[in-house]
Amino acid sequence: MIKTKTFLAAVALASSLMAPAFAAEASAPIEKQTWSFAGIFGTYDENQLQRGFQVYREVCASCHGARLIAFRNLAEYGGPGFSEEQVKALAAEYEVVDPTVEGGVRAGVPADRWPSPFPTEQDARDANGGSLPPDFSVLAKARGLVDPFPSWIFNYFTGYSEGGVDYIRALLLGYHDEVPASAPEGFVLPEGKYYNDYFPGHAIGMAPPLQDEQVTYTPAEGEAEVPLTVEQYATDVAAFMMWMAEPGLVSRKETGFRVMLFLFLFAGLLYLTKRRIWKGIEH
Amino acid sequence: MSEHSTYVPGNAAEKWLDERLPVARFAKEHLMDFPTPKNLNYWWTFGAILVMCLGVQIVTGIILAMHYTPNVNLAFDSVEHIRRDVNGGRIIQATHAVGASMFFAALYIHIFRNLFFGSYKAPREILYILGVIIFILTMAAAFMGYVLPWGQMSFWGATVITNIFSAIPVVGESLLQLLRGGFAVGNPTLNRFFSLHYLLPFVIAALVALHIWALHVPGNNNPIGVDVKSTRDTVPFHPYYTLKDLYAMVLFMIPFAWFIFFAPDILGHPDNYIQANSQVTPTHIVPEWYLLPFYTILRAVDFNILFINSQLGGVIAMGMSMVALLVVPWLDTARVRSGLFRPIFKWFYVLFLINFIGLTYLGAQPAEGIYVTLAKVCTAYYFIHFFVVLPVLSRIEKPLPLPTSISESVLGKAHA
Numbered sequence: 001m002i003k004t005k006t007f008l009a010a011v012a013l014a015s016s017l018m019a020p021a022f023a024a025e026a027s028a029p030i031e032k033q034t035w036s037f038a039g040i041f042g043t044y045d046e047n048q049l050q051r052g053f054q055v056y057r058e059v060c061a062s063c064h065g066a067r068l069i070a071f072r073n074l075a076e077y078g079g080p081g082f083s084e085e086q087v088k089a090l091a092a093e094y095e096v097v098d099p100t101v102e103g104g105v106r107a108g109v110p111a112d113r114w115p116s117p118f119p120t121e122q123d124a125r126d127a128n129g130g131s132l133p134p135d136f137s138v139l140a141k142a143r144g145l146v147d148p149f150p151s152w153i154f155n156y157f158t159g160y161s162e163g164g165v166d167y168i169r170a171l172l173l174g175y176h177d178e179v180p181a182s183a184p185e186g187f188v189l190p191e192g193k194y195y196n197d198y199f200p201g202h203a204i205g206m207a208p209p210l211q212d213e214q215v216t217y218t219p220a221e222g223e224a225e226v227p228l229t230v231e232q233y234a235t236d237v238a239a240f241m242m243w244m245a246e247p248g249l250v251s252r253k254e255t256g257f258r259v260m261l262f263l264f265l266f267a268g269l270l271y272l273t274k275r276r277i278w279k280g281i282e283h
Numbered sequence: 284m285s286e287h288s289t290y291v292p293g294n295a296a297e298k299w300l301d302e303r304l305p306v307a308r309f310a311k312e313h314l315m316d317f318p319t320p321k322n323l324n325y326w327w328t329f330g331a332i333l334v335m336c337l338g339v340q341i342v343t344g345i346i347l348a349m350h351y352t353p354n355v356n357l358a359f360d361s362v363e364h365i366r367r368d369v370n371g372g373r374i375i376q377a378t379h380a381v382g383a384s385m386f387f388a389a390l391y392i393h394i395f396r397n398l399f400f401g402s403y404k405a406p407r408e409i410l411y412i413l414g415v416i417i418f419i420l421t422m423a424a425a426f427m428g429y430v431l432p433w434g435q436m437s438f439w440g441a442t443v444i445t446n447i448f449s450a451i452p453v454v455g456e457s458l459l460q461l462l463r464g465g466f467a468v469g470n471p472t473l474n475r476f477f478s479l480h481y482l483l484p485f486v487i488a489a490l491v492a493l494h495i496w497a498l499h500v501p502g503n504n505n506p507i508g509v510d511v512k513s514t515r516d517t518v519p520f521h522p523y524y525t526l527k528d529l530y531a532m533v534l535f536m537i538p539f540a541w542f543i544f545f546a547p548d549i550l551g552h553p554d555n556y557i558q559a560n561s562q563v564t565p566t567h568i569v570p571e572w573y574l575l576p577f578y579t580i581l582r583a584v585d586f587n588i589l590f591i592n593s594q595l596g597g598v599i600a601m602g603m604s605m606v607a608l609l610v611v612p613w614l615d616t617a618r619v620r621s622g623l624f625r626p627i628f629k630w631f632y633v634l635f636l637i638n639f640i641g642l643t644y645l646g647a648q649p650a651e652g653i654y655v656t657l658a659k660v661c662t663a664y665y666f667i668h669f670f671v672v673l674p675v676l677s678r679i680e681k682p683l684p685l686p687t688s689i690s691e692s693v694l695g696k697a698h699a
Contacts, residue, residue, distance in 0.1 A: 067360075134557075138556045139556075141553060142553050144553040156546070156549060159545035159549065160546070160549070161546050161548060161549060164553065200566070247367060248373045252377075252544055252547075253545065255374065255544060256541075256543070256544020256545055260541070263533060264537070266533050270529055270530040270533055273530075274526045274527055274530045277526050278527075281523070282690075282693045283322050283323075283518075
């Protein structure tokens with residue numbers, strides 16, 4: 001018993017020593033947001049996805065591709081809820097490379113993937129000072145938060161899967177005009193880079209992409225006026241990126257709820273059956 | 284075990300079959316009448332749960348293979364294609380990925396149950412050794428499976444793990460090239476890993492058959508570790524344990540489904556959603572959680588011992604950590620099987636368990652500062668437990684008095 005206690009004390013001591021190591025790694029703590037798509041009953045907010053799509057299309061898409069997204073996805077269940085006609089019209093606005101047609105390009109159709117903003121990776125780098133703007137298709141799942149011990153343990157029970165969106169939103173809001181006092185000691189911002197609180201290493205190649213009132217939202221019928229702020233844009237586009245990374249989230253969670261319900265009922269019935277069978281057997 | 288046979292062919296057709304291929308007799312003896320100790324607790328249901336896990340991985344894996352493309356330029360997108368465009372693909376893919384973690388969770392519980400109740404002791408050594416071999420092969424299969432989505436962790440994990448083999452003297456370098464199919468991890472690596480990842484589960488399934496055969500010779504151990512003395516100590520496998528196992532399987536499916544439907548990516552690493560890039564090394568290369576204890580042991584040796592350099596030392600330590608498991612039946616020679624009746628062993632077992640969790644935790648931490656020291660301490664204790672604690676305890680420990688039989692012990696419990 002004494003041994004166990006001593007060991008536990010040692011573990012406690014060790015973990016208190018580890019805390020600074022964690023703090024040094026995660027630059028600034030990222031504030032977790034309340035997303036409509038979090039949790040068991042989470043679903044995307046159609047209006048938010050449409051706003052996020054607008055921000056993506058008008059701002060981000062000039063540099064960031066989304067090669068796994070097809071136009072048709074925008075009309076699919078659990079998405080931004082565009083109609084098929086809207087998607088058809090939208091796709092037609094784009095030119096798609098197709099070597100099988102005359103001239104090599106044609107107007108897009110809903111089955112086409114989102115056209116890449118640059119023909120090659122080298123073109124993308126040349127246009128962006130050597131940095132490659134990452135593709136958005138699964139980016140929301142390719143980023144995450146580093147949660148300190150012990151809060152990451154709870155994530156398994158809450159099913160926290162929004163680390164990527166929280167990070168992206170924080171990144172978009174984490175710019176500074178000048179290197180702030182909170183920067184690591186001796187930090188020198190390289191030429192052509194921008195200071196960001198949350199980007200690993202703090203020197204990001206992307207200029208602050210969003211400004212207040214840059215994108216004009218048209219409120220949906222009965223919807224309250226949405227503020228035209230960087231914070232609102234960042235939140236909306238992060239939500240849209242989550243949808244791009246996980247377009248089947250809504251139906252997945254709906255199925256999950258039914259599966260859970262079945263499993264609990266079935267387990268209950270099996271428990272009763274098992275008890276009935278074992279009745280009278282001392283074990 | 285024909286002595287248990289109560290099978291009587293019901294009609295002429297069954298009799299005809301029984302004289303030629305007695306499958307019905309076999310099923311009746313081994314799946315229905317098999318005498319099983321009546322005092323098995325829920326820790327014993329993980330054998331059946333593991334059979335289910337293997338089945339789930341094989342079925343989902345075969346379906347995934349129909350849509351997956353093992354090519355470095357297409358693999359990453361083909362997995363996304365499964366998630367996005369294949370009917371039910373998101374669920375099948377998530378089941379397979381989460382299933383690997385659930386498989387190992389069950390596997391570790393099964394192993395630790397065995398270690399506590401002394402199930403590895405005579406006459407079950409072969410049964411136990413087959414189990415350890417299954418465990419090692421499952422780690423190999425899981426590792427190769429993790430490479431297939433061709434994300435950053437896939438690529439760099441493959442690079443780091445295959446590099447282990449280069450530490451082997453003389454043949455190391457050739458072995459490394461044979462594994463990778465070239466000088467670096469690339470398309471040939473992905474192709475051979477895919478092929479082996481498809482092959483290994485069937486090898487594992489065959490070993491599971493041997494494992495169950497070896498179980499059915501001496502029969503189950505049980506929580507008090509006292510041999511079955513009479514038929515009063517046992518119940519037929521069906522319906523008693525078929526029902527209990529089925530109930531446990533469905534319970535196990537609840538956390539399984541929780542991860543599949545509500546957090547399918549939480550057990551993986553975000554970096555694996557970035558396509559493999561040989562030019563960019565991730566900040567921390569971390570294997571999947573179930574390989575972490577052994578990864579810690581591998582990394583813990585960062586010093587040279589005489590003519591053995593640190594890299595080879597790490598490989599030897601990791602190899603020995605598995606050899607230690609294989610020889611446990613001969614390290615722990617205590618006559619009493621169950622930890623319930625071993626007052627000192629019980630506490631060392633808890634310490635070993637905590638130490639093992641510590642090894643898992645440390646494997647995910649960067650190799651710097653306090654973690655390096657802790658990793659060495661935990662690694663040393665892992666070996667001390669097997670090579671010092673177990674043999675010494677076998678000699679000095681005075682076990683508690685054992686019940687004379689299973690029936691007596693369960694009666695005592697009921698009236699207590």
